[in-house]
Amino acid sequence: MSEGAGKAQEKRKIQAIKGVRDILPPETALWNRVEQTAHEVFATYGFGEIRLPIFEATELFARSIGTETDVVSKEMYSFKDLPTRNELALELWDRSVQFTPSGDFQSDEEKQLFEERKKGELLTLRPEATASVCRAYIEHGMHTLPGNVKLYYMGPMFRRERPQKGRYRQFYQIGAEVLSHTGDLKDDARVDAEVIEMLTTFFEKAGLEGTALYLNSIGCKECRPKYVELLRAALTKVKDKLGPDSQRRIETNPLRVLDSKLESEQAIIEKLPRIAEHLCPDCLEEYTEVKKQLAMRGISYAQNFRLVRGLDYYMRTTFEITAPGLGSQNAVCGGGRYDGLVELLGGPPTKGIGFAIGTDRVILSLQDMRKLPVERALDVYVAWMGEKNYPAAVKIARRLREAGLAVELPPGEMKFGKALGLADKLGARYALIIGDDEVATKQFTVKRLEDGEQKKLSERELVEHLKAGEAP
Ligand code: HAM
Numbered sequence: 001m002s003e004g005a006g007k008a009q010e011k012r013k014i015q016a017i018k019g020v021r022d023i024l025p026p027e028t029a030l031w032n033r034v035e036q037t038a039h040e041v042f043a044t045y046g047f048g049e050i051r052l053p054i055f056e057a058t059e060l061f062a063r064s065i066g067t068e069t070d071v072v073s074k075e076m077y078s079f080k081d082l083p084t085r086n087e088l089a090l091e092l093w094d095r096s097v098q099f100t101p102s103g104d105f106q107s108d109e110e111k112q113l114f115e116e117r118k119k120g121e122l123l124t125l126r127p128e129a130t131a132s133v134c135r136a137y138i139e140h141g142m143h144t145l146p147g148n149v150k151l152y153y154m155g156p157m158f159r160r161e162r163p164q165k166g167r168y169r170q171f172y173q174i175g176a177e178v179l180s181h182t183g184d185l186k187d188d189a190r191v192d193a194e195v196i197e198m199l200t201t202f203f204e205k206a207g208l209e210g211t212a213l214y215l216n217s218i219g220c221k222e223c224r225p226k227y228v229e230l231l232r233a234a235l236t237k238v239k240d241k242l243g244p245d246s247q248r249r250i251e252t253n254p255l256r257v258l259d260s261k262l263e264s265e266q267a268i269i270e271k272l273p274r275i276a277e278h279l280c281p282d283c284l285e286e287y288t289e290v291k292k293q294l295a296m297r298g299i300s301y302a303q304n305f306r307l308v309r310g311l312d313y314y315m316r317t318t319f320e321i322t323a324p325g326l327g328s329q330n331a332v333c334g335g336g337r338y339d340g341l342v343e344l345l346g347g348p349p350t351k352g353i354g355f356a357i358g359t360d361r362v363i364l365s366l367q368d369m370r371k372l373p374v375e376r377a378l379d380v381y382v383a384w385m386g387e388k389n390y391p392a393a394v395k396i397a398r399r400l401r402e403a404g405l406a407v408e409l410p411p412g413e414m415k416f417g418k419a420l421g422l423a424d425k426l427g428a429r430y431a432l433i434i435g436d437d438e439v440a441t442k443q444f445t446v447k448r449l450e451d452g453e454q455k456k457l458s459e460r461e462l463v464e465h466l467k468a469g470e471a472p
Pocket residue numbers: 127128129130159161166167168169170171172173175176177331332333334335336337338353354355356357358359360361
């Protein structure tokens with residue numbers, strides 16, 4: 001590369017990568033409010049926050065979400081974490097590995113282990129967090145804790161999907177999980193309903209309107225395979241009326257045909273057998289009880305036999321919540337029951353139920369409804385003049401901030417008119433003038449920008465006066 005070309009490249013603007021975005025103020029205030037609502041509501045239901053790693057062993061997601069799912073087969077950001085030569089050498093040293101005089105491994109086992117380590121570990125940016133919660137549950141022996149284990153989390157997830165409104169490659173979730181190893185079907189149904197009740201409380205407190213809850217049961221490993229065969233047979237009969245994707249799915253995953261948005265397939269899908277009519281007695285009992293529990297709690301829902309969810313770990317109860325103003329990506333929350341997932345990951349037999357809210361979509365819907373938070377206004381703009389008065393300005397600004405006021409202290413000296421103009425543009429309520437006279441007499445001039453009213457006050461009076469005039 002020529003020097004000129006190198007320089008040109010150096011100057012090229014670097015932008016955020018596709019599907020990834022910055023969230024800026026004042027929008028961040030809305031994010032904070034939504035997240036704070038989750039902290040508060042979830043705490044009232046006895047949930048504790050878990051902070052999880054952003055990346056995990058790829059195998060964790062492959063095993064829990066399922067290798068055939070879109071998430072695992074197409075959408076994960078995975079990379080090889082190769083050890084350096086030094087790290088490898090240190091590992092051998094730590095294990096006191098013995099070598100022959102010619103430099104070969106003394107044991108074949110050690111040699112094999114070394115070859116494996118050299119290949120590096122395959123890691124993945126988490127596409128969701130249920131798998132991580134289960135991993136952490138096992139790793140920390142949480143099954144020994146008293147009662148059900150109730151955890152929630154919030155943070156970024158990563159899926160290489162086609163970006164569009166409400167669909168990003170780095171997106172945010174607020175999720176919660178309940179893990180338990182006791183209780184019967186009736187207890188499970190009550191836990192399901194309480195989790196959904198917590199969700200509806202959250203959406204209500206967050207101010208989201210027009211949400212709809214959709215419910216389904218997708219059966220268990222007893223009844224689902226039988227239903228899938230039934231569905232496959234029904235689909236085979238109408239195969240030539242289906243599009244190429246659905247035709248392929250008849251073989252690979254017939255349940256996914258129910259997900260199809262293709263206009264020409266809608267009437268056909270309506271007539272397909274529905275899983276809720278083919279549940280085994282236990283699944284039927286739980287589903288019936290969940291609906292009873294929701295009704296008892298006054299939570300309205302619609303049954304949706306097409307709600308199969310895209311992740312393999314689900315069984316029995318599944319649900320989704322939609323919100324207005326989002327176009328085609330209108331699911332703001334998805335969840336369901338996943339008994340057996342902990343066991344699949346090497347833990348004890350455990351039941352699980354949980355959900356994840358798509359925070360980006362909640363924010364979009366709130367913005368669409370114009371439910372924006374009241375922005376924190378700037379209380380005081382410090383217009384200081386004369387270099388030697390800067391230390392006095394710093395001292396007063398700190399005192400006002402300690403009193404909880406929002407203060408802007410410009411780092412450089414400005415002409416009086418320019419300082420007041422900027423105070424106005426920044427939306428400050430007051431301008432505090434600090435010049436030679438003020439510092440000498442310890443009487444500071446405060447100007448209310450709304451009407452120009454001016455007062456001379458001592459430092460102590462200043463705090464009281466400004467606090468009294470604070471916006472509610
Ligand atoms: P999920 O349905 O894959 O479930 O995702 C939950 C929610 O995350 C979706 O309803 C949507 O609001 C949001 N979401 C998903 N992908 C994107 C994206 N690319 N851009 C923006 N938002 C997105 C799960 O992740 C499960 N772990 C939920 C769960 C927890 N089930 C049991 N426990």
